Amino acid sequence: MVKVGVLALQGDFLEHIQILREIEGVEPVAVKRIDDLKGVDALVIPGGESTTIGLLLSSRGLDTKVVELAEKGLPIMGTCAGAILLAAKVADRVVGETNQFTLKLMNIEVVRNIFGRQRDSFISTVRVENIGLVKGAFIRAPGIKSAWPPARVTGYINHPSIGEIGVAAEQNNMLALTFHPEITGEKGVYKYFLSFIKR
Amino acid sequence: MKLVDSYVFLERLRELIYELLEFRDRIREAGGEVLPIRTGTPLVKYGFISMFKGGVIMDVTNEKQAEIAEEAGAVGVMVLDKLPYDVRMAGGVARTADLNVITGVMNVITIPVSAKCRIGHVEEARLLEEIGVDLIDESEVLTPVDEKSHINKWVFKVPFVNGARSLQEALRRIYEGASMIRTKGEPGTGNVAEAVRHMKIVNRDIAMLRGYYLSGDLEAIWLYAKENKVAYELALLTARLGRLPVVNFAAGGIATPADAALMMWLGSDGVFVGSGIFKSSDPESRARAIVLATTYYDDPEVVVEAQRMVSEKASMMGIDVRTLKPEQLMQVRGE
Numbered sequence: 186m187v188k189v190g191v192l193a194l195q196g197d198f199l200e201h202i203q204i205l206r207e208i209e210g211v212e213p214v215a216v217k218r219i220d221d222l223k224g225v226d227a228l229v230i231p232g233g234e235s236t237t238i239g240l241l242l243s244s245r246g247l248d249t250k251v252v253e254l255a256e257k258g259l260p261i262m263g264t265c266a267g268a269i270l271l272a273a274k275v276a277d278r279v280v281g282e283t284n285q286f287t288l289k290l291m292n293i294e295v296v297r298n299i300f301g302r303q304r305d306s307f308i309s310t311v312r313v314e315n316i317g318l319v320k321g322a323f324i325r326a327p328g329i330k331s332a333w334p335p336a337r338v339t340g341y342i343n344h345p346s347i348g349e350i351g352v353a354a355e356q357n358n359m360l361a362l363t364f365h366p367e368i369t370g371e372k373g374v375y376k377y378f379l380s381f382i383k384r
Numbered sequence: 385m386k387l388v389d390s391y392v393f394l395e396r397l398r399e400l401i402y403e404l405l406e407f408r409d410r411i412r413e414a415g416g417e418v419l420p421i422r423t424g425t426p427l428v429k430y431g432f433i434s435m436f437k438g439g440v441i442m443d444v445t446n447e448k449q450a451e452i453a454e455e456a457g458a459v460g461v462m463v464l465d466k467l468p469y470d471v472r473m474a475g476g477v478a479r480t481a482d483l484n485v486i487t488g489v490m491n492v493i494t495i496p497v498s499a500k501c502r503i504g505h506v507e508e509a510r511l512l513e514e515i516g517v518d519l520i521d522e523s524e525v526l527t528p529v530d531e532k533s534h535i536n537k538w539v540f541k542v543p544f545v546n547g548a549r550s551l552q553e554a555l556r557r558i559y560e561g562a563s564m565i566r567t568k569g570e571p572g573t574g575n576v577a578e579a580v581r582h583m584k585i586v587n588r589d590i591a592m593l594r595g596y597y598l599s600g601d602l603e604a605i606w607l608y609a610k611e612n613k614v615a616y617e618l619a620l621l622t623a624r625l626g627r628l629p630v631v632n633f634a635a636g637g638i639a640t641p642a643d644a645a646l647m648m649w650l651g652s653d654g655v656f657v658g659s660g661i662f663k664s665s666d667p668e669s670r671a672r673a674i675v676l677a678t679t680y681y682d683d684p685e686v687v688v689e690a691q692r693m694v695s696e697k698a699s700m701m702g703i704d705v706r707t708l709k710p711e712q713l714m715q716v717r718g719e
Contacts, residue, residue, distance in 0.1 A: 194679050195438040195459065197431075217680065232435050233459070234495055240457040241679055245686075266435070277494040285494075297494055303432055303518035304541045307423045322431045325496065325518070345421065368431040 187382055190216040190225035194241040196233020196266060200367040205229075208375055219250050226382045227260040230267030232324070232365050235275075235297070238266055239286035248288060255290050260358045260381035262374075268354075268361035269295055269327055291356045292336035295363070299328035299347060308369065313340035313353045313362075316377045321352070321364030328363060329354050424541030429563040432496075432518070433543055433631045436460060436564075436654055440644065440675050441498065441633070443467055443658040445481075449667075450489040450497075456671030460496040460519065462656065463489050468525045468572030469659035469700065472712070478526040480508040483515055490516060498545070503718040504530025513542045519564070521545045524717035525571045525658075531718045537561030547635065549582040549715055551589035555614040555622065556719075558630055565628055567652075568715040569636015572659050574702030576643040578715060579636045583650045586632070590622055597623035627651070636715070639664070639699055641677030641690035648681035663700040670694045 191201045193215035205213035216222055228251065230238070242248040255261055263271040270287050274294040277283050283297065300307070306324045313319050323342075329351030332338045340353030340362075354361045358381055366374035422428075439459030444450045450461045465481040466474060480501050490497045496518035501508035503522055512520050522535055524547050534557065537544040543563035548554035554565045567586070569579030596604040597620075605623050609616040621629050634647035635656035644655045655678055661671050673693035680686035710716075 193438075197434040197437060199437065200434060218683070233437070234435065234439060236454060236495060237439055237457045237459050237675065240675070244676070279491060280494050283494055302490075302516045303496065303543070304513065304516060305423060306428045306432055307421045308425060308428055309421045322428060324428065324432045324435060365431060368427065368434065 186210055186212055187226040187379065188212050188214055188224055189379070190214050190222060190228045192216050192228065192230045192238070192242075192267075194233075194247075195237045196231045197365070197367060198229075198231045198233075200365075201229050201231050201264075204367055204370060204372065204375060208372060208379070211379065216247075218245070219247055222247075222250055222254065225259070227262070227379065228254070229378075230261065230263040230270055231367070232265035232267065235266040235269035235287070236283075236285050239270055242270070242288070243286045248286075252288055252290065255288070255359065258358050258383070260360075260378065261290070262360045262362070262378045264362045264365050264367060265324065265326055268293075268329070268363050269297060271359060271361050291332075291354065291359050291361055292334065293332045293338075293351075293354050293356075293361060294330045295327040296330050297327045298325050299350060300326055300344060301346075309342060311340055311342050311352055311364070313374075314355075315339065316373055319364075319366060319371050319374060320369045321362070321366055321371065322368035323352075323364045324368070326352075326363045328352065329361070332356075426563075429543035430630065433545075433564045436496075436633070437631060438679055439654045440671075440678050441654070441656045442661055442671060443656070444489065444662065446485060447488050447492050449662055450493050452668055453661075453671060454493045454495050456668065457675040458495060458671065459654070460498055461489065461493065462498045462500065462521060462658075464500060464525075467659040467663055468714075469574070469663050470572075471525055472572040472703075472714075478502075480505075480512065480526065483511065486512070486517060487515055500526055501535075502526040503528035504533060504535060506535050509535055509540065509544075513540055517542060519543050519545060522562075523547065524568060524714045528717045534560050534718060537563075545633070547715075549578075549585065551586050551593075551622070551628075552612040552614050553719055554586060554628055554632070555612075555618045558628075559615050559618055562630070564631050564633065566633040566635040566656055569634070569638075570705050570708070571636045571714050572703075573637050573705060573708075574639040574660060574663070574700040575705055576637040576639065576646065578705055579634050579638065579647060580650065582636075582715075583634060583647065583652065586628070587651055590627060593619060593623035594626045637702075638674075639702065640670075640694060640696075641673045641687060644674045645677045645681035645687045645690075648678055654678065659700060664694070664698050666694055666698040670698070
């Protein structure tokens with residue numbers, strides 16, 4: 186049995202927990218406090234509002250603990266807002282440079298709301314290295330503009346209005362996805378992520 | 385059309401579906417991209433609303449307030465011409481906000497921007513969709529134009545939120561295409577009593593339907609649907625889920641961190657704060673405190689910490705709902 190924490194400060198953590206519950210050998214736990222991180226084998230940072238989750242992470246000291254565990258090799262997956270929170274550099278398409286809080290765990294540069302506003306949100310299938318074809322919900326989604334070692338982009342989308350942009354990236358024990366596999370119920374993503382857990 | 389024509393139609397439909405599935409499998413084998421980019425589908429709308437869960441959406445009237453809200457950790461803002469309290473005091477006709485103000489707000493913050501349109505005013509909704517608002521609130525705070533028939537929300541690419549003070553109202557709005565429900569409460573009063581009442585009414589009806597479902601009494605669910613003018617499929621779905629089938633926020637009168645935590649305890653997925661923040665004299669710290677109390681509602685220590693961040697002397701004065709005349713109530717608009 187592996188224990189997978191899902192950061193439950195704000196956002197669609199329930200969707201992640203409900204999918205993880207359906208995977209055999211996985212016990213999902215909601216993480217709101219530092220104590221909740223005790224004994225988790227992996228951590229999922231869900232979708233939501235990255236500014237809100239960032240603020241709540243830093244206001245209760247949860248951020249330092251997560252960074253400490255990540256540096257020790259705890260597998261972390263971030264979807265949408267989660268990917269933003271993992272990124273070293275963040276900007277917004279309209280507003281530009283944001284001075285928002287992130288964990289800065291992955292060497293990636295993301296652009297928030299790159300596809301536009303909610304009316305431009307979409308569902309599409311993308312190919313992600315090691316996972317294959319994934320149907321994902323891109324909801325006010327960010328894009329991965331660049332990555333530098335040890336991080337690398339592992340999936341792209343060719344969008345009609347903005348062209349080719351990164352939607353997935355990996356760096357050692359971490360996986361960033363700019364879309365929501367939890368909304369489309371893509372279990373393959375979770376199975377791949379769970380393979381990060383070293384037994 | 386003859387009955388056999390419909391059989392032919394259904395047959396063709398079935399063949400069409402199978403052909404599409406085969407086509408999909410062939411493409412998948414060939415390793416090609418399957419889905420084109422599809423915008424505005426119900427899943428895209430419900431999925432977007434799902435991201436608001438556990439968060440606070442704050443009413444704002446200008447860019448400055450929107451920036452304060454974003455910095456305090458709001459998951460979204462709702463742009464109005466006047467805060468609900470001021471709408472109440474001003475009287476007259478309340479309409480959708482100035483489009484230039486909404487666009488101004490969209491250009492300075494990164495979080496989703498919502499705006500209200502009048503109940504039944506399809507054109508206001510179209511305008512809001514056109515300028516790129518992320519969520520439209522068909523709201524009883526504004527003066528309704530057609531209380532008998534709400535907007536058909538299925539035809540919009542932008543998701544809608546509607547108020548409800550009973551399960552019946554909520555299910556009717558969902559049937560019309562609302563992607564999100566909120567309690568109506570009594571807006572602009574700073575008095576959470578009505579929101580509590582509405583949430584409890586909804587919860588009790590859901591518990592009742594759930595009970596019918598668990599005891600296998602589908603006939604009772606059928607009767608409930610018939611008596612309350614709601615779709616049976618939605619009543620059954622609610623009974624199976626044991627909750628509203630879409631995200632449900634609390635709204636109408638939330639003024640303090642304790643109010644927000646109370647609504648979360650009652651099962652809200654998040655809260656809207658209208659006049660509560662910018663009608664108080666400590667909006668910055670109050671906004672932050674309400675965000676904190678909403679996330680950690682189940683941790684009394686943190687709610688205490690949040691409640692200490694605000695002063696009761698700074699809270700909006702508020703209005704006792706019992707002193708309002710029947711024609712002053714906003715919650716009765718549009719059933």
